[in-house]
């Protein structure tokens with residue numbers, strides 16, 4: 001047993017009342033990851049230039065198949081072949097918007113899931129209006145940091161540190177996340193030390209990951225792509241799929257951290273750990289709780 005696995009067993013050994021993490025979440029997350037590796041869902045990503053590499057490698061490490069195909073002209077032929085779509089506005093320019101809308105509309109028409117990452121939604125009017133229009137196209141899941149979810153929920157420009165959250169805790173965005181989930185019909189996830197996932201009524205917290213994950217560009221974008229792959233497997237249970245993807249990605253970070261010397265090597269070891277993640281390590285580390 002590695003050092004990482006042995007310490008994990010201590011905090012998730014189902015020792016009755018002292019353990020706040022219901023035992024069903026481990027098998028739920030493992031079943032989805034095993035299914036993902038078996039079915040290798042094709043995930044189309046219209047994503048920002050910074051995240052293309054990290055998101056593609058995260059999808060491959062998990063067992064999915066990424067395609068960073070974003071031109072409007074290819075959508076009618078290509079998008080129907082996909083199992084899920086990820087739209088990320090990180091390096092938005094006006095020429096990208098028609099393709100984002102067309103791909104999302106086509107997924108809805110085909111009854112397939114799509115996921116929105118509203119990077120820095122409150123940074124400018126153009127970005128906010130684009131994100132609000134995309135929310136109107138009924139994403140299955142919206143995943144952002146605290147500032148992004150608050151800006152979307154209030155439909156107003158707001159404080160952020162560029163693409164990073166200006167809010168110290170994801171909990172600051174809990175009410176905004178619930179309200180956005182209710183108004184949009186989407187599952188909403190807020191990343192942070194504890195990732196919050198809500199459908200507007202039910203709320204779960206995912207207590208996996210390590211703080212250094214924030215020091216790697218595009219970990220948030222990568223986990224949004226991973227959520228798209230998980231939702232492809234079971235589109236009728238997006239809350240379970242989203243919480244499981246966040247937990248699996250966080251666990252890969254925890255395991256990677258054992259070998260990492262800093263953010264650059266954590267990035268490498270996170271991808272390696274996600275590739276190698278087995279049932280025993282996953283079951284001992286999943287930390288998802290009702291809130």
Ligand SMILES: Nc1ncnc2c1ncn2[C@@H]1O[C@H](COP(=O)(O)OP(=O)(O)OP(=O)(O)O)[C@@H](O)[C@H]1O
Pocket residue numbers: 119144145163164165191192193194195208209210211212213214216217218219220221222223246249250
């Ligand atoms: N303090 C923390 N402790 C543990 N995990 C964290 C912490 N902060 C963030 N994470 C994890 O890091 C990942 C990225 O979350 P973050 O909130 O930094 O996204 P983001 O701001 O959208 O990132 P980016 O825009 O760079 O892609 C998530 O998987 C999240 O769970």
Ligand SMILES: Cc1ncsc1CCO
Pocket residue numbers: 048050051090091119163217218220221
């Ligand atoms: C740094 C950065 N700028 C636009 S998108 C992006 C990646 C993290 O969201």
Ligand SMILES: [Mg+2]
Pocket residue numbers: 117119120144145163220221
């Ligand atoms: Mg982000």
